[in-house]
Amino acid sequence: MTKIIIGRYIPGSALIYKFDARGKLLVTFLFVFAIFLANNWPTYLVATLYTGLAIMGTGLRAHVFWDGVKPMVLLILFTSALQLFFSTGGTVYFHWWGLWLTSTGIVNAIFIFLRFTLIILISTVMTVTTQPLAISDAMEWLLTPLKWVGVPVAQLALVMSIALRFVPTLFDETLKIMNAQKARGADFNSGGLIKRSKAIAPLIIPLFISSLEIAVDLATAMEARGYQGTSGRTRYRVLSWQKYDLLNAGAFVVLLILLKVLG
Amino acid sequence: MEQKDIIKLSQVDFTYPEAEQPAVKALNLTLQAGTWTALIGHNGSGKSTVSKLLDGLLFPTNPDSQIMIAGLPLTPETVWEVRKHVGIVFQNPDHQFVGATVADDVAFGLENRGISRAEMQRRIPAVLAQVGMADYADAEPSHLSGGQKQRVAIAGVLALKPQIMILDEATAMLDPEGRKMVIDIVRKMMVQDHLTIISITHDLDEANLADQVLVLDDGQLIATGTPAEVFQKAALLERSGLALPFFYQLKSELMAQGINIPTTITTETELVAYLCQLNLNM
Ligand SMILES: Nc1ncnc2c1ncn2[C@@H]1O[C@H](COP(=O)(O)OP(=O)(O)OP(=O)(O)O)[C@@H](O)[C@H]1O
Ligand SMILES: [Mg+2]
Numbered sequence: 001m002t003k004i005i006i007g008r009y010i011p012g013s014a015l016i017y018k019f020d021a022r023g024k025l026l027v028t029f030l031f032v033f034a035i036f037l038a039n040n041w042p043t044y045l046v047a048t049l050y051t052g053l054a055i056m057g058t059g060l061r062a063h064v065f066w067d068g069v070k071p072m073v074l075l076i077l078f079t080s081a082l083q084l085f086f087s088t089g090g091t092v093y094f095h096w097w098g099l100w101l102t103s104t105g106i107v108n109a110i111f112i113f114l115r116f117t118l119i120i121l122i123s124t125v126m127t128v129t130t131q132p133l134a135i136s137d138a139m140e141w142l143l144t145p146l147k148w149v150g151v152p153v154a155q156l157a158l159v160m161s162i163a164l165r166f167v168p169t170l171f172d173e174t175l176k177i178m179n180a181q182k183a184r185g186a187d188f189n190s191g192g193l194i195k196r197s198k199a200i201a202p203l204i205i206p207l208f209i210s211s212l213e214i215a216v217d218l219a220t221a222m223e224a225r226g227y228q229g230t231s232g233r234t235r236y237r238v239l240s241w242q243k244y245d246l247l248n249a250g251a252f253v254v255l256l257i258l259l260k261v262l263g
Numbered sequence: 264m265e266q267k268d269i270i271k272l273s274q275v276d277f278t279y280p281e282a283e284q285p286a287v288k289a290l291n292l293t294l295q296a297g298t299w300t301a302l303i304g305h306n307g308s309g310k311s312t313v314s315k316l317l318d319g320l321l322f323p324t325n326p327d328s329q330i331m332i333a334g335l336p337l338t339p340e341t342v343w344e345v346r347k348h349v350g351i352v353f354q355n356p357d358h359q360f361v362g363a364t365v366a367d368d369v370a371f372g373l374e375n376r377g378i379s380r381a382e383m384q385r386r387i388p389a390v391l392a393q394v395g396m397a398d399y400a401d402a403e404p405s406h407l408s409g410g411q412k413q414r415v416a417i418a419g420v421l422a423l424k425p426q427i428m429i430l431d432e433a434t435a436m437l438d439p440e441g442r443k444m445v446i447d448i449v450r451k452m453m454v455q456d457h458l459t460i461i462s463i464t465h466d467l468d469e470a471n472l473a474d475q476v477l478v479l480d481d482g483q484l485i486a487t488g489t490p491a492e493v494f495q496k497a498a499l500l501e502r503s504g505l506a507l508p509f510f511y512q513l514k515s516e517l518m519a520q521g522i523n524i525p526t527t528i529t530t531e532t533e534l535v536a537y538l539c540q541l542n543l544n545m
Contacts, residue, residue: 133363165363168405217358224318224351225361225419226375228343236370236383 008127014059019248020241021134022141027252028126035115037259044114046258051118054125068124069117076116084109136160137239154230170211177206269296269333269426269459276325277312286312288482299453299460301470304479305504310463314429318349333426350420352433356412366400369419390418394448410441414448421452430462467508491529
């Protein structure tokens with residue numbers, strides 16, 4: 001569980017780790033839109049090269065990125081398959097009822113496949129090289145405009161960083177409850193779907209209660225330590241732009257220009 | 264520093280909403296600055312409620328109740344001012360660790376008080392060094408032991424430079440070694456910063472080392488005094504469900520066997536010496 005939610009960060013010392021989290025988050029976010037500028041082989045090649053450079057820049061092993069893509073593989077293949085069999089145009093190789101296999105279809109399927117995969121890879125690069133806390137800080141910065149329309153961005157960011165902080169605690173709590181129920185004869189690992197879902201109930205209820213307990217204790221502790229809302233608070237942790245961030249921005253601008261020129 | 268009354272409670276009553284029994288009844292109490300007070304009592308006797316009343320996390324339910332902390336009357340208007348003088352370390356190390364890392368957690372209280380970043384960068388390493396956690400500034404809580412987390416919680420309190428530190432069973436979930444380390448650090452800080460310590464505990468051997476012991480029973484103070492005075496009242500303590508510290512248990516059993524122990528003997532070592540010498544005389 002921790003692995004899914006926050007265990008993505010893998011400590012490292014490559015240059016990309018030194019990039020400011022705000023820059024990385026922004027680039028990841030804009031990449032999703034930039035990739036729509038790609039519409040032919042040269043532009044997809046450029047986008048793929050950009051992603052490949054980013055991956056190499058992390059200095060991490062390939063399976064880290066495969067782990068990022070794996071959960072999405074079915075979705076990617078399914079979407080690509082739709083493109084493959086339902087696009088019309090170009091040379092027709094094969095036609096059966098509503099299904100077409102055409103040259104356009106094949107190209108579209110490959111493009112869609114690349115688009116998806118590249119987006120996932122770029123976000124994986126961001127999450128494995130940025131600490132969750134820094135991502136949450138960067139998120140706050142990115143959402144700053146919402147402050148002007150009255151969204152309590154600072155509170156939300158605090159909630160998010162506390163939530164991140166408590167994932168391992170709740171995970172431990174879950175294990176503890178599971179073991180306690182196993183000791184009473186519960187079986188979480190066998191039987192059909194219904195039997196297994198039934199076994200989950202005695203897990204969820206104590207977990208819910210202990211989460212509430214933690215929340216009450218935490219609220220008391222926060223108040224005792226002088227927390228009275230986010231106004232008037234100072235910040236210990238601040239993000240600061242470095243010269244490396246120019247590299248991050250520069251590379252992205254080059255990508256945009258190439259996509260525009262070649263597209 | 265002169266001895267002054269830093270905490271003064273008079274006629275403090277508190278009943279939880281929808282509770283039938285008051286959790287604290289007619290509590291009168293005066294504590295002197297720079298002393299260590301142990302607050303003991305059976306489960307549900309109202310110890311945590313008292314600690315919350317002292318920090319304005321709860322307010323007395325009787326309008327005639329008065330609480331003075333560091334010369335300030337504690338009211339909903341002054342509560343944030345009073346809280347600057349009081350720090351609490353709670354029982355569960357995991358339920359009070361707010362920050363994502365050790366340094367962030369110590370920073371939390373400072374941030375709430377609007378302390379400048381430059382000042383935080385000075386204070387945080389200093390207090391972490393005081394509790395022996397300087398090497399762990401960037402560690403995440405899930406990689407720390409319970410005792411280490413409690414030391415971080417203490418550092419978080421010390422960073423705010425309070426006059427009073429309350430430990431609400433802060434060592435209850437620690438092993439004996441972690442427990443001793445935490446108590447030793449607090450004792451050192453008490454002397455160094457002239458802190459007033461209130462330690463809520465079920466560990467009567469720890470209470471035995473306090474300057475003063477308070478015994479709560481169903482929300483009422485049933486005994487106060489030095490450890491020697493309070494633990495003398497074996498019958499009273501047993502009635503309120505408390506066992507005596509080992510030294511007093513031994514002493515009262517020896518007395519029951521007809522061996523007379525002089526009242527001048529107040530420590531285990533003295534007792535051992537006395538018993539050996541007694542044996543020689545027989
Ligand atoms: N939030 C609450 N709402 C209602 N009643 C409460 C609440 N918290 C505590 N009580 C009751 O108030 C009384 C005193 O509780 P308190 O937590 O102060 O005891 P304690 O001496 O700290 O006990 P322990 O040794 O178990 O920590 C108990 O009878 C308890 O059931
Ligand atoms: Mg308690």
